Amino acid sequence: MRGDRLISILLILQAQGQMTAKELAEKLEVSERTIYRDMEVLSGSGIPVFADRGKNGGWSLIDGYHTDLTGLKESEIRALFAPVSPQLLEDLGLTRTSEDARNKLIASLPDVYRKSAKDIWNRIHIDTSSWRGTKERIASFEMLKNAIWEDVKMEIIYQRADGQTNNYIVQPLGLVAKGSSWYFIAAKENGDIRNYRASRIQSATPLKETFERYDSFDIATYWKSSKKVFINTLPSYEVWVKVSEEIFPRLSFSNYFVRIMETKSNIEKGWKPVKLTFDTKEEAKRYILGFTDQMKIIEPKELHLEIFKMAKEAVAHYKP
Incomplete structure (x- = not known):
């Protein structure tokens, strides 16, 4: 060690x-x-x-001292040559460059390591694209990438989640890929650093004015902190339900933003108590109603009448 x-x-x-x-x-x-x-x-x-x-x-x-160390461990080779997402490389325009760099690295390795490096790509593949192949359209992605490398200020037109559009003068600091989505990290004129979903940037215009990057800014550290703050501010709505044993395995495969927080081992005549959490009450109601007679609400009691009302409205809507 x-x-x-x-x-x-x-x-x-x-x-x-x-x-x-x-x-x-x-x-x-x-x-x-x-x-x-x-x-x-x-x-x-x-x-x-x-x-x-x-x-x-x-x-x-001491100035001028340099050593060439070629004794790489197997785990270090795996880390160095672990594949990255082809989709993200394509977005960045680095697919061909990545392949060339990879081949040069392999060629520079001693023979004893070369096979191990090549073997990694036959064992691990990372795909961040969706199953249907759809991807977010980013109107000004090339502009964003260029501004990041050139340290020039930009004027962006950004559409917020509520649909409102705003103009901002920003200092581009970096791009972060979260799943298959890109986020543009930039500092506002008052120095505040913000995240902008790249697909919501309707236009981006580089300005002639450059800026000095913050020496202390580390994008990985910033993103980790920003993500933690975001998660802590997410809304949460908790529900205790009894779930039919028959459908319990299906709970983890829902398209809703539902999370199983807790389960109880006691099973009462084929019903398993489960604590679920949702982002909103509306999501909880739609989710529970979708399981019809295979899920029963324990608490909060207020959901009983609200879901009953939704069921009546659905019956009235589809009644012949």
């Missing part, structure tokens, strides 16, 4: 330059004390690592 970690430290410093013991410890998931001990080992073995003291200090390699 220590040998792998020492190599990792060497490669990290070679690729990223100066880093503090705390940053290295967080990256390698060890204590700072362990990093200091590792540095002593590296230094004692003749590797020119040194520490700059002070507020902006950290560990680094």
